[in-house]
Amino acid sequence: MATTTDKKLAIDIPTGSPDRAGVARAGVGRPGRLQGLAYKGVVRLYRLFAILALYAVLFGVLAYGFVMGFYAINTSWAAPVILSPADDKSLDFTQKLVTSKQSLEDLSLDKKRLESSISEMTEHRASLLALEPELQAAIARERKHNRATGPQLSDLERQKQADNAKTQALMSQVNQLQAGIERDLAAGLITKGDAAAQRVALNQAQTSFTDSRISEVLLTDSILEKTTAHTKSLDVLDKQAELRSEIAQLDIALNLAEKQIREESQQIDRLRQAIATAKQTPYYLSVSGGTRINFAFIPYDNQGSARVGAPVYDCYLDMIACRQVGTVKQIFAGEEHAMHPIFKSDMRGFLIQMDLDHPDSAKSKTVFLGRKPLLF
């Protein structure tokens, strides 16, 4: 086998065997002179391209590795975030804010209603409480009067009973007197008119005796009223108990209402605090502000770089040829989750508001806080 070598290009042109059919069939074989020259040209171009391509690959790999390493150790980067009112988070935030405000209004109305009820109940209770001493005084007065008049009436009753007993003994002689009148009339001793007058006198005496008996019974009743617990006094006691019950119920209602007011007041405070906090979030600024507001996500690892007033730098190729594009305006406390712009891993951190002179920087993948990352 003979071999020729072009040392410059290191291309061997093998002479091969005479079986040209197989060579032609497979598409390989010894090239002619012109073809050899063409091959040299192709190989030159190929090697040029290959060198360029390999250097490009090498550069790409080194650049990629550098970017990875850079973002693994750099602690001043932030990822700009553009919040839109139509974002899921913003919509969710808006919905929750509206619900909270509605709840706050409902609670405030309810609290006012309760306060009004408490006021009314307090007035009513005061008026009921005012009745109680009057009732007590009336009962005392009555008891005192009864204690005084009761014994007197008892004495009078005894006297009355004695009088009635005497009168009854006299009244037993009325029939004899009646018979005497009739005999006198029949004997003509008296006239009919005298007889009638005597009859009237007897009847009046009987009527007086009956009245006296009635008075005695009534007197007994009066004594009973003044010396024992009568139903009237029980009625008064019942009314006193009712009054006290009503006052107690009012006390319970007042307590409940006051407790509810305290709870609602606490809820109102919490809601107001929550709404106040929510108004400090970037989402509130995003949904309420008419102007565009620029935010950026800061991972906790880069927390040290986030200071209000710190300069914000935007860089070409995410790390070089940086220029100041604004400052940090506000730092939000709420925790946020975001994807690492390079490593694509989930990260925890918070948002800041940026005051940007170059709004396009909000579209950059990353910006840097405090200083240029590579000093240029």
Added chain:
Amino acid sequence: MAPVLMWLILFLCLLITLAKYTLGAILKWSIPDAKVAKDYGYQPTVSVILPCYNEGRAVYDAIASLSRSDYPNHLFEVIAQDDCSVDDSYRWILEAQRDFTNISISVGRNEVNSGKARSVCNALSRSSAEIVISVDSDCIFDRQAIRELAACFCEEKIGAVGGRVGVRNPNDGVITAIQTLVYYAAFHLYKIPENWTRSVGCISGCLFAVRRELLLKIESVVRERHWFGIPVNQGEDRFMTHLILLEGYGTYTNNDALCWTTVPATPGELFKQQLRWRQSILRDLFFTVRKLPQHVRQLHPNALLHMVLTPLGAIVALLMAITMLAGNPTSWLGPQPLLVYLVIAAVLSWAIRKYSARETLKNPLAFGAYVSWWLVSNLFLTPLALCTMDSRDWGTRGKQEEASLGHNNR
């Protein structure tokens, strides 16, 4: 654009998984026709061609293992062809010739360093056997290897038969452990769908049996293969297999024909070996594309599919690696890829322990490191291979210090 690329990559991954591994598993256990009905009574004469370059004592061991073959000694010969080794390889060949007198050993030497393919062709001129077996001179051959290969030629349309390459040093380290599992999966799953239609796209150069008249037919093409005038000294096994298929013959891998190779044990050696293999795969893709109408006319669709799928797999892997690093650079560090590879390792190491105890791994979990190797190899091998197609390396032995490198392309 990115979603389209992602879907394309996913589709191709699925296609390769289904067409290669899933179909391979189904065919292996379900379809008897996937295997050649071997006839051990068929015993043709055999020439074992042993091209050698800077192998040192390994070539002596290779010939020693061949001398222990159970194939009738009078039916086979060893033709050793030294390609101007700069070490003591030639002396070891001559020593083997003196020591192993039970077999016929013919020794030759190229006038100039010519590469493996041309060394095989030069040795071929001294053969008169029916079957030629080209082997790697750093391998150790099983006693039944020649008999197993020859028995497959009972099918008249089979033009070439390959053997299975086992790993001699599975427990030398993480890298050799990974390769042990990869080799095993390649021969027992990856190549099975190709076996089914007798259209193996690449028979390993470690153990490559071919009908002599067929090899003579394609010899000139193999000998004169060049890349824009630069002789191609690598991937002759894939190229020869390809040409045999285009000649209308079938190709087959007989996993019962065994040889053992020492695989690279360091990342540098492995990378160089894989780079040569990748160059060979890409050359083959260009050849296929250039001669596509001829391929469509002459080849079984399954053969063409697998010829395209193999290089496509390399390109898909490159795209996957780039997409992964661009989209989520730390995704490969997550537990999922590691878990997938550990499950694969567990299954394969179980199969190896059961069916190929010699290759049993002490630490199959080392396969978890394949996550890193996959990323590095697929990211760099294809671009580097595309940019070094003018390489003139001998193949397995560019320099003497590469003496532990394995074999050519499977």
